[in-house]
Amino acid sequence: SDQPDVPDPLLDQAANWPKNSDDGQSAAKPSIRVIGFGPNEFVERQAVDVADLVEMRHTFPTIWIDIVQFGDAKLISEIGEVFELHRLALEDAVNTHQRPKVEEYDDHLFLVALMLDTGGSLETEQVAFFVGSGYVITFQERSGDCFENVRSRIRKATGRIRTAGSDYTAYALLDAIIDSYFPALERVGDELEALENRVIGSPEPGNISPLHNMKRKLQLLRRAIWPHREVFNRLLRDEHPLIASENRPFLRDCYDHVAQLMDIVETYREMASGLVDVHLSSISMKLNEVMKVLTIEATIFIPLSFIASVYGMNFDRDRSPWNMPELGWYLGYPFALILMCAAAAGLIWYIWKKGWLR
Known part of the structure; x- marks a missing residue:
């Protein structure tokens, strides 16, 4: 490869990588789960070194390498070197303050998405994707994700995921991230409805704090969802040999889901703003009565x-x-x-x- 050497720059930056523990200690050693699959074969295991990844890459038509936490700079650098990942993209993958985006390179794509916390909160974590010929590599900040349904589809050979290539696997993972926002928005909608009943039924001064918290939640969701629109728009707009034409309709479906999420968020934001106005009007009317x-x-x-x-x-x-x-x-x-x-x-x-x- 004519790319610059990966290991040294990443090792130099390892001190600046994110801290994953509350006491500020260094991030834990990466956990690497590899799933290799083809039309009639499937293997899932924990990888311990780069040799396992190389072996599975040469054994299966498609492999998915899921790396959780970034505590071993040398190991991640070796992975980047083996798969010829661009140095700057690899740096962005382990520095977890990136905006959702897509970058195109000669032999692979680099994508960043924001995944909601699986614990039910509205916190997000960065998930970085490297999509190449026959492989998908994901980098996650911490354990716990919304990809279990994708793993189940690969294990059971459900649909076309085992035969459609690495670009379809990447789509399935991105689709899982986008779809995970719908239950979160449903919970926010229930909270908003409860707030509406509370504001209308009992216009007390204490209602203003939950309303502002709701507006803040919706603003956080909007900031997390909105950039994904440009990611899918660019994947649809720009031709790339790694994305097969038969898989583009699935990306368009993801784009439609993002647009639907944005519509829901904007509707909820308008409702929250309206409730603030109703609350202030109710308080004003109550004061006027007095x-x-x-x-x-x-x-x-x-x-x-x-x-x-x-x-x-x-x-x-x-x-x-x-x-x-x-x-x-x-x-x-x-x-x-x-x-x-x-x-x-x-x-x-x-x-x-x-x-x-x-």
Whole structure:
């Protein structure tokens, strides 16, 4: 091969590879599972060294090498050298902060996808693919994936996966990643429906925090799903000898699934934004109701306060007959009370007539 040597650059960068343990120690040694298969044959085993991979590559029409964790830079470098993987692509495969993408090389394709965590959370992990003639190599950050259905199809020879080549195997794996987003979105939809009932049924200030968390979840999903659209679009648009024409319709199906996911996410985002508006409107209406009650009470007591303040003035009646003659009336006090009650009753009747108490 006329490519630059792989081992030394990767060994130099090994110190910067991702940490997989909580205590910050170096990543664990890679776990390598190899599945070799053809129309009438199938072998699945754990590989311990590169020689096993070379043997299976020469034995089976198609092999799938699944590498989990990147703790052994020398081993990964040897794998890259044996399969003549491009150095820059191999560096991207083990540095797990890549955006979903596809890169074309002379004898292989390099793809990056984001897979949802299998534990039910919305965290994603990077999965890198090398697709060449007769082989698919996947690099995963940690154990646990959504590929078990693909493994089962290979074991049972279900469909055309054993006969359609490495490009179809890569499609099946990518399709499994994309399809794993649908159950996650279904759970998000259930949460959104529960939030909708909560916001409409009980508009409390505490609802705003779950709504913002929901919007954040949907934003994370959108950022994870959206770049896959360009990946499949490029695979469909650009001709490459590794992708057979009969397998292109399957890639188009993946593209349609990504578009469907984006539509669902956008719909949920609009619903979440609408719920925020409904929540704020409900809180505002609730506050307006409180303010209306207080305003009505204040309106009723304003004339009562006025009457009481008038009769509370200390003008000397001996100085002038015009100084509050009502204070000398025999029924002055009952008159003041009746006047207050009449004023209050009149205001209540007026407010009721306007419909402000209904």
